[in-house]
Amino acid sequence: HAQGESAAVASKFIAISIPANVPLAVGMTFSGVLRAVGDARRAMYVTLSAGIATAFLDPLLIFGLGLGVYGAAWATVLSRLILLAVGWFGAVGVHDLVARPRLKVARSDFGPIMAIGFPAIMANMAAPVSSAYTLRVFSDFGEPAIAASAVIDRLTPVAFGVVFALTASVGPIIGQNYGAKLMGRVQRTLTDSFILCIGYVLFAWAVLALAEPALVAAFEAKGESAQYIAFYCRYGVAAWIFLACLFVANVSFNNLGFPILSMVFNWARATLGTIPFVTIGARYGGVQGGMLGFAIGAAVFGLIAAATAYVVTWRLAKGIEGSVRVDLRPAPAGRGAKTP
Template identity: 30%
Template sequence: MALGVLSLLGFQLVDSAFIARLGTAPLAAQSFTFPMSFLIIGVQVGLGIAIAALISRALGAGEASRARRLGSLVLVGGSLMVGILCLSLLILQAPLFRLLGADQALLPLIRAYWTPQLLASWVGALLYFGYSLFRAHGDMRLPGKMMVLTSLLNLLLDPLLIFGLGGWPGLGLPGAAWATAIAFTLGLLVLGLRLKQTDWLARQALGMEMRRSAGPFLGIAGPAMISQLMPPLAAMLATAILASLGETAVAAWGMASRLETVSLMVVLALTMSLPPWLGRCYGAADWQQIRRLMRLALRVVAVWQLALGLLLALAAPWVADLLAGNPEIRGELTILIRGLLPSYALLGVCMVVVSASNALGWPLRSMLMSAVRLFVCYLPCLWLGAQWGGIVGVALGAALGNALAGGLAFVLYRRSIGTRGKPLEAATV
């Protein structure tokens, strides 16, 4: 899963690197779409969390037939829900991007990119739901391989569709979105063929299962989606804050956001692969194993992210030069890398705790942690930093917000886990 996440997020970073060669305006236009893209991703991830949690719990309890019915229901319902959301964002695009601070000159660029990007987002959501089904059944290899495959396809198509070939000038900025849409569509076809070879879906008794599982599903999916929708809202507010610092700051922030997701590949892999495992342990009431898994995951995240963050901070000028074509963007991106990347050690701790809480029957606590991270820790520190010191203040403020969020999440997890899974003698000491 780590390799799959790296390849998937890596091609998004490559997208931005190619687009940076088109100029500051196209990169800024793409950066303005990130919060809306995160909104779609938030919905699909929230649904995916519920899919993995309920199916893995059913399998852990020995209810294989129920797991098949749940698989069928979530694939159909999730595709409809994300489709309606994408259509709404297409219709409301102009007022939404104006609200984010995009000026009139950027709107045509955004419009040309946003339509194919919405198509890519919908197909990508269907692919993600399929991945969630495989992960819930303990198959991490196929989703990882498919992420690598779609990433390679996108990497091959990107320069061709953006810059053209021979006498064909290419599509420019929209070419990046069309490359993603084509890669995801081919990946979905392969995944569908593989899914037909399993017995993980059912056609009978779906209405009965819908009535039975609607409450538990909404109990997980509702808080999970709210938790996942908070980052897009925070990203919108952060983009508005950066827009006050100028177009170059928005472009640098967008590139830093892409680099952030790539640098968090291990954390994201754990948030995908750990909950199904925890869900099975939860279904079997094996709290000792849950404690061991969480202890290992949190140690891995803290050590890996701190080491990677410090390494990238030292190499920041060279990384920024590799990713950005504009000297002004390179300078501001260097500042953001040095300020933000080391703080992802504690951000990763927070992300793992939030993801695990949904699998462990604490969806409301997960939602609370997400809200506190973004709206109590991150955004206030980001705003104060922008007011105090421009792009330098933004980097330091965001880093402080990440550190506070990680510390609070760890404390809340320790209080939530309590004495579960400990021997009775140790619990009473």
């Protein structure tokens, strides 16, 4: 529904920021490579560096240099270049893990990679659909709602970058312990991840609620935009408790051999957990109601995904336990064992 000046500003913002998806993709690939060799610390630095850079560059470019919305776009570009540089340093400079690509090797690896990668790609495509629909609903409430959504989008990677880093770094731990058939450790890692992520979200929620007046002033929000931002900081952040649970569950699915479950839960949350809840919430409660609807939908599917993750680990543990019992049985005479 953007028209006139708003449409022109949005178009220029997209033109500046979209090309930065290339360094983002390469940088996140480096992060995945670092996690694969167990360097969770440097893998975490890749995403954290972008969040820290955004926190520094946004106020500098938007307010310090007076670039406004375009400053936010250039902050996105620069933060993703920094993300790429940090990932390159870890994967290439420290571990020397990156080789020159070869077509023959790429062809042979394509099938096994896509067996896991395709469901993961489809799962990651769900979040933009959810965000786009939510913004579409909020756009019916005018430019103040769109402006508030833009501010919230700037706050999210800074406030919850730690959640992204934690969920990304826990994957190798789950995978390595599953490979060693140590399902007790897998279940413990799952529980600890839920506790850490929920604890951090509660901490970030408290910080945002306390800092809400300063944030509204920093972004020079007025009137309804200020009210929407304040409501998000006080109440809307609750959605992230359950989104964090969904992220942890998805990581466990991907590393335990069930990437389809990750795709199913992400799309269920993005459609069944977003469209009816946001639509009904916005109809009866405006933008604030839509935010609460978004949080309720996230709660439903986040909790179901978390419960499913425990069911999956329990069934895998029972299967491993059964196979161990079979392996420990004495071999029958004449079949793998000699009798005196």
